[in-house]
Amino acid sequence: MGVEPWERDLLAKDSMQLVPDYFDNFYDEHIYFSKEGSSGGQGVGGGGCGCN
Numbered sequence: 393m394g395v396e397p398w399e400r401d402l403l404a405k406d407s408m409q410l411v412p413d414y415f416d417n418f419y420d421e422h423i424y425f426s427k428e429g430s431s432g433g434q435g436v437g438g439g440g441c442g443c444n
Contacts, residue, residue: 395403402408411417 406413
């Protein structure tokens with residue numbers, strides 16, 4: 393089952409993207425990196441300090 397041509401406009405909307413707003417995601421990553429001393433993995437327990 394594929395995506396029909398008339399359905400592609402719905403999938404192209406910003407609200408349908410994995411990261412709807414690039415800058416919001418960028419700042420969230422920066423804040424997380426600054427606090428934890430690591431990058432990525434917001435859904436994983438533990439941080440850059442070695443504590444779990």
